[in-house]
Amino acid sequence: MYFNIERTTTMAHILLRMGTDPSEYIEQTQVHVKNPHLDTMEEDILYHFSLGTKTHNLPEMFGDIKFVCVGGSANRMKAFAQFIHNELSLPGSTDDIIDICEGTDRYSMYKVGPVLSISHGMGVPSISIMLHELIKLLHHARCRDLVLFRIGTSGGIGVAPGTVVITDKAVDHSFQPQFEQVVLGKVITRSTVLDEGVASELLHCSSELDDLPTVRGNTLCTDDFYEGQGRLDGALCSFSPEEKQEYLQTAHKAGVRNIEMESTVFAAMCRVCGIKAAVVCVTLLNRFDGDQISTPHHVLLEYQQRPQTLVSHFIKKRLGYIL
Amino acid sequence: MYFNIERTTTMAHILLRMGTDPSEYIEQTQVHVKNPHLDTMEEDILYHFSLGTKTHNLPEMFGDIKFVCVGGSANRMKAFAQFIHNELSLPGSTDDIIDICEGTDRYSMYKVGPVLSISHGMGVPSISIMLHELIKLLHHARCRDLVLFRIGTSGGIGVAPGTVVITDKAVDHSFQPQFEQVVLGKVITRSTVLDEGVASELLHCSSELDDLPTVRGNTLCTDDFYEGQGRLDGALCSFSPEEKQEYLQTAHKAGVRNIEMESTVFAAMCRVCGIKAAVVCVTLLNRFDGDQISTPHHVLLEYQQRPQTLVSHFIKKRLGYIL
Numbered sequence: 001m002y003f004n005i006e007r008t009t010t011m012a013h014i015l016l017r018m019g020t021d022p023s024e025y026i027e028q029t030q031v032h033v034k035n036p037h038l039d040t041m042e043e044d045i046l047y048h049f050s051l052g053t054k055t056h057n058l059p060e061m062f063g064d065i066k067f068v069c070v071g072g073s074a075n076r077m078k079a080f081a082q083f084i085h086n087e088l089s090l091p092g093s094t095d096d097i098i099d100i101c102e103g104t105d106r107y108s109m110y111k112v113g114p115v116l117s118i119s120h121g122m123g124v125p126s127i128s129i130m131l132h133e134l135i136k137l138l139h140h141a142r143c144r145d146l147v148l149f150r151i152g153t154s155g156g157i158g159v160a161p162g163t164v165v166i167t168d169k170a171v172d173h174s175f176q177p178q179f180e181q182v183v184l185g186k187v188i189t190r191s192t193v194l195d196e197g198v199a200s201e202l203l204h205c206s207s208e209l210d211d212l213p214t215v216r217g218n219t220l221c222t223d224d225f226y227e228g229q230g231r232l233d234g235a236l237c238s239f240s241p242e243e244k245q246e247y248l249q250t251a252h253k254a255g256v257r258n259i260e261m262e263s264t265v266f267a268a269m270c271r272v273c274g275i276k277a278a279v280v281c282v283t284l285l286n287r288f289d290g291d292q293i294s295t296p297h298h299v300l301l302e303y304q305q306r307p308q309t310l311v312s313h314f315i316k317k318r319l320g321y322i323l
Numbered sequence: 324m325y326f327n328i329e330r331t332t333t334m335a336h337i338l339l340r341m342g343t344d345p346s347e348y349i350e351q352t353q354v355h356v357k358n359p360h361l362d363t364m365e366e367d368i369l370y371h372f373s374l375g376t377k378t379h380n381l382p383e384m385f386g387d388i389k390f391v392c393v394g395g396s397a398n399r400m401k402a403f404a405q406f407i408h409n410e411l412s413l414p415g416s417t418d419d420i421i422d423i424c425e426g427t428d429r430y431s432m433y434k435v436g437p438v439l440s441i442s443h444g445m446g447v448p449s450i451s452i453m454l455h456e457l458i459k460l461l462h463h464a465r466c467r468d469l470v471l472f473r474i475g476t477s478g479g480i481g482v483a484p485g486t487v488v489i490t491d492k493a494v495d496h497s498f499q500p501q502f503e504q505v506v507l508g509k510v511i512t513r514s515t516v517l518d519e520g521v522a523s524e525l526l527h528c529s530s531e532l533d534d535l536p537t538v539r540g541n542t543l544c545t546d547d548f549y550e551g552q553g554r555l556d557g558a559l560c561s562f563s564p565e566e567k568q569e570y571l572q573t574a575h576k577a578g579v580r581n582i583e584m585e586s587t588v589f590a591a592m593c594r595v596c597g598i599k600a601a602v603v604c605v606t607l608l609n610r611f612d613g614d615q616i617s618t619p620h621h622v623l624l625e626y627q628q629r630p631q632t633l634v635s636h637f638i639k640k641r642l643g644y645i646l
Contacts, residue, residue, distance in 0.1 A: 124448060174508060224455075225448075236595060
C-alpha cells in the first residue's frame with residue numbers, strides 16, 4: 001500500500017485528522033500521497049505538467065530526485081537549473097537543459113542530476129495545483145529522502161532589502177501558523193510549521209557564505225499583493241498610511257520578517273505528506289519604508305540570486321561537494 | 324480629481340462601502356481607481372507588467388483600448404491576439420505582435436488595434452495582482468467605455484464538454500455571489516454580480532454562431548483545483564465519491580454550471596471600479612462524469628477556441644464589422 005490512511009477509518013475522521021494535529025507529522029523517507037482513491041485509477045494524468053503514468057516512465061525520469069526547488073518565475077527556475085548544473089559540475093551543456101513540461105505553459109520544469117527545479121506562478125492556488133501534481137509525481141516515481149525548497153522573492157518587514165529570510169512558521173493574515181483549506185465547501189485548518197532541522201542547517205550554511213545576510217523569522221502569506229499586504233499603491237486602497245504602518249508593526253511584533261503569497265499552503269501540504277521542506281525568500285524592499293519596488297533591475301537580479309546561492313550550498317554540502 | 328472617494332469620508336467608512344452595496348455600482352464610462360493615495364505619487368511603477376508612468380507614455384500606448392481580454396495561459400492569450408488581428412483585418416503581420424511585458428515573465432500582454440490581450444496565470448491571487456495593475460494602467464492611459472472579458476477554461480457541472488458558459492454570478496464555495504477580501508488582516512465582502520447587458524449581448528452573439536453551444540449560469544470559483552473542486556484524484560483526498568457527487572449536485576441546484584478559479588475577484592474588482600465585465604469559459608469535461616481531463620489534445624484546442632470566437636464576434640459587432 002502506498003498510502004497510510006486506514007481504509008476502515010471514516011472519511012469524516014480523516015478529514016479532521018489531516019494536518020491538524022502536530023503529533024501527526026510523520027518522520028518517514030517516502031513521499032506520501034494521502035488519497036485512498038489513487039490506487040483505483042488505471043492512469044493518472046498530471047494535467048498541468050502535461051505528464052502521465054501511462055505516457056511517461058516516471059520512476060525512470062524522476063526516481064533519483066533528492067532535492068526539489070520551486071519558485072514563482074519560470075525564467076528564474078530555468079536560471080536556477082543552469083546555476084545548479086554548473087555548481088555540481090555536471091556533464092553536458094546548460095543549453096541542453098530542457099523544459100520537461102514543454103507541452104503546457106502552466107508550469108516549467110527542469111531536471112539537473114538529483115535536483116528538480118519547477119516554477120509555480122503566483123499565489124496559493126497556483127502553487128497548490130503544482131504541489132498536488134508534484135507530490136503525485138514524486139510518489140509515482142517512488143522518490144525517497146527528499147528535501148523541498150521554495151526559493152522566492154518577498155517584501156521585508158524591518159529588515160534591509162536583500163536580506164534572505166528562512167521561514168520558521170508560515171502565518172496567515174491573523175499571524176497564526178495555519179492554512180485554511182476548503183474541502184467540499186467546508187473549511188478545514190492545517191498546520192504550517194516547517195522543518196526545524198532543515199531551517200537550522202540552512203542558517204548554518206548562510207554563515208559560511210559572504211555577502212548573504214540571512215535571518216530566521218515568520219513569513220506572512222497573503223492572497224494579494226496590494227490590499228492584503230497593506231500597500232497604498234493599488235487600484236483599490238481604503239486605509240491610511242498610519243493604519244498600514246500599524247498593521248506592519250503588529251506583524252513585526254508577531255515575529256514576521258517578510259511577506260509573500262505561497263508559503264502557508266506549501267508548508268501545510270509538505271507537512272501532511274511527510275516531506276521535509278523549507279521556505280527561503282529574499283526581501284526586495286523594507287515595507288516600513290515604502291510599497292513600490294523601485295530598486296534598479298541589476299540590484300534586484302543580484303538579490304534574487306541569494307536564495308539560489310544558499311540552497312545550492314546546502315545541496316552541495318548534503319552531496320559531499322563541500323565538507 | 325480622478326477618483327470619486329470623498330476625501331472627507333473616514334477611511335473606516337470607505338472600507339465598509341467599497342463594493343458591498345449593489346446600488347453603489349456606478350454607470351460611468353471612465354475606469355476608476357479607488358485609491359486616494361495614487362495622486363500623491365510622483366511615479367507609478369506597474370512592477371508585474373514591467374511598465375511605469377515615467378518610463379512609458381501610457382496614454383499613447385493604451386489610450387485607444389476599448390476591449391480587454393484576459394485569460395490564464397500566456398500562449399492562449401498570444402493566440403487570441405493573433406486571432407483577433409486577423410478577424411479585424413488589421414494591417415501588418417501577426418508575427419509582429421510583441422509581448423509588451425517582455426521585461427518580466429509574470430504576465431504576457433499583446434495589443435492589436437483597440438483590443439488588449441493579457442495572461443493572468445492561475446487562481447485569485449495571480450489575477451488580482453494583474454487586475455490592480457491593469458486598472459491603474461487603464462486609468463493612467465485615460466481609457467473610456469471599456470468592456471473587459473475573462474476567457475478561460477473550466478470544469479462543467481451538468482453540461483456537455485465543450486459548452487461555453489457565460490457567467491451570471493460568480494459564486495464562492497458556499498454558492499454566494501460574494502468575494503472575501505482581506506484588508507489589513509480584516510475580511511471585507513464584495514459583490515460579484517456581473518454586467519447583465521454584456522452577458523445578454525454575448526448570449527445573443529452565440530445564437531448567431533454555428534457549433535458554439537452556450538448557456539448562462541453561475542460560476543463556482545475555488546482556491547484550488549483538487550480538494551476545493553471535489554476531485555478524487557489529488558495528492559490529498561479525504562472524502563468519498565458519494566460526498567463529492569452530493570457537493571456537485573448541490574452546486575448544480577444553486578445554478579452553478581461551471582467551476583474555475585478566478586471569477587469572483589475578477590467580478591468584484593471590475594464592479595468596484597465601474598468596468599463592464601463578463602466571464603466566458605468553456606467546459607473541458609462534465610464533472611458529474613469524472614475528474615481527469617483525458618480528452619484528446621486536438622479536441623481541447625478546439626474547445627479553447629470557442630470563448631475566443633464568441634468574444635471576437637461580440638467585438639466585431641460592437642465595432643460595426645458585422646451588422
